[in-house]
Each structure stands twice: as C-alpha cells, then as structure tokens.
Amino acid sequence: MTLVLYHSWYGSTRRYAEELAGRLGARLLPLEEAGDHPAAEGEAIIVLSAVHGPVMPAADYVRRRPDLVRRHPVAVVNVGMTLLEEARAKDPLSRVLGEAAEKVRRFYLPGRMAYSELSAKHRVVMRSIIAALKAKPQKGPNERAMIENYGRDVDWMDMAELDPIVEWCKEAQQAT
Structure with missing residues (x-):
C-alpha cells in the first residue's frame, strides 16, 4: 500500500x-x-x-x-x-x-x-520579487519567464x- x-x-x-x-x-x-x-x-x-x-x-x-x-x-x-x-x-x-x-x-x-486567486499578502510578495528581478541586469530563463508571466493566470x-x-x-x- x-x-x-x-x-x-x-x-x-x-x-x-x-x-x-x-x-x-x-x-x-x-x-x-x-x-x-x-x-x-x-x-x-x-x-x-x-x-x-x-x-x-x-x-x-x-x-x-x-x-x-x-x-x-x-x-x-x-x-x-x-x-x-x-x-x-x-x-x-x-x-x-x-x-x-x-x-x-x-x-x-x-x-x-493564478494571480486572480492570490491572497493580498502573496500578491505583494510577488510584486516585490518581480520588481527585484526586473532590476537585475542579467536574467536567466526562469527569471525571464517569471517576469513575462507576472499578473497572468498560468x-x-x-x-x-x-x-x-x-x-x-x-x-x-x-x-x-
């Protein structure tokens, strides 16, 4: 089992x-x-x-x-x-x-x-993460995907x- x-x-x-x-x-x-x-x-x-x-x-x-x-x-x-x-x-x-x-x-x-389902706290955390990633000069594929998909339900x-x-x-x- x-x-x-x-x-x-x-x-x-x-x-x-x-x-x-x-x-x-x-x-x-x-x-x-x-x-x-x-x-x-x-x-x-x-x-x-x-x-x-x-x-x-x-x-x-x-x-x-x-x-x-x-x-x-x-x-x-x-x-x-x-x-x-x-x-x-x-x-x-x-x-x-x-x-x-x-x-x-x-x-x-x-x-x-699903950004449409996120708690307010989680939304704030994600906004901060994305802002930091956008400011980063060299981005890897995963970071680019996070930025590209920000705010969308994926x-x-x-x-x-x-x-x-x-x-x-x-x-x-x-x-x-």
Missing part, C-alpha cells in the same frame, strides 16, 4: 495528489492530518507540496521525521513555477532535506500560478509528469 500526503495552498498540489493516489490506489491525506507516524511499517510514502519561496512543507515534514526514511520508502515532490529543467538541475529539495536527501527520492512538477500542470513517480512507487513496493 502507498500513502500520499499533500499540502496545497491554492489547489494544484491537491489535484496532483488526488490523481496520483487514484493511479496508485493509495490512501490520500492532507499533510496537516498526517501526524508523526502516518503509515504502516514499510508502506511507501509520497509527500507533495507547493513551493512558496524558501518554504517547502513536504521537505520540512520529512526532514523533521527521520524515522520515516528509516521505516519507509519516501518520495518528496515539489510543485512550483520554476522551469522544470532548472528545478531538477538545482534540486533545492536536497538542500532542505539535509541528511535525509540521500535516502529520499525527489521529484519536481510544474504548477499553476497553468503548467501536466499529469503526465506523474508517470515517473508512479514508476518509482511500483519499484519501491516491489523492493519491500
């Missing part, structure tokens, strides 16, 4: 988690309800969350519970607006996970940024990107 945990601010991570749980026949639970020992011994655990700047709830959850990695195959999934190539190359989850990173499978999924979600996670889970279940 597999357990899919998720934390979602605006809904795209929840949509990915629901689709993933459906494909795997897995239990689905919001991260806030998971507690410290959410799964049976050896059960695969996949934890998804969106990225909000330096905040990565899925990685924080796993890092704070080293027993999970000892007792379960664990994958952490970041959903975000960073271009996939850059997210995968920089692998920010490895930094946040710390020592657990070598035992945790890490995945990155393209997200959705949906890069792609359920086909769940396929490698499903494959990892099947392999992890066979190994236990």
Whole structure:
C-alpha cells in the first residue's frame, strides 16, 4: 500500500495528489492530518507540496521525521513555477532535506500560478520579487519567464509528469 500526503495552498498540489493516489490506489491525506507516524511499517510514502519561496512543507515534514526514511520508502515532490529543467538541475529539495536527501527520492512538477486567486499578502510578495528581478541586469530563463508571466493566470500542470513517480512507487513496493 502507498500513502500520499499533500499540502496545497491554492489547489494544484491537491489535484496532483488526488490523481496520483487514484493511479496508485493509495490512501490520500492532507499533510496537516498526517501526524508523526502516518503509515504502516514499510508502506511507501509520497509527500507533495507547493513551493512558496524558501518554504517547502513536504521537505520540512520529512526532514523533521527521520524515522520515516528509516521505516519507509519516501518520495518528496515539489510543485512550483520554476522551469522544470532548472528545478531538477538545482534540486533545492536536497538542500532542505539535509541528511535525509540521500535516502529520499525527489521529484519536481510544474504548477499553476493564478494571480486572480492570490491572497493580498502573496500578491505583494510577488510584486516585490518581480520588481527585484526586473532590476537585475542579467536574467536567466526562469527569471525571464517569471517576469513575462507576472499578473497572468498560468497553468503548467501536466499529469503526465506523474508517470515517473508512479514508476518509482511500483519499484519501491516491489523492493519491500
């Protein structure tokens, strides 16, 4: 059996988690309800969350519970607006996970940024980030994409990107 945990601010991570749980026949639970020992011994655990700047709830959850990695195959999934190539190359989850990173499978999924749904606080943060990026003399592809898409509702979600996670889970279940 597999357990899919998720934390979602605006809904795209929840949509990915629901689709993933459906494909795997897995239990689905919001991260806030998971507690410290959410799964049976050896059960695969996949934890998804969106990225909000330096905040990565899925990685924080796993890092704070080293027993999970000892007792379960664990994958952490970041959903975000960073271009996939850059997210995968920089692998920010490895930094946040710390020592657990070598035992945790890490995945990155393209997200959705619906400016029309953002909280006032989040809108102010995004305006500040974009202003700083515009002032930056040399911009990379990800920074240019952020500026170009600022203020627009952008949906890069792609359920086909769940396929490698499903494959990892099947392999992890066979190994236990």
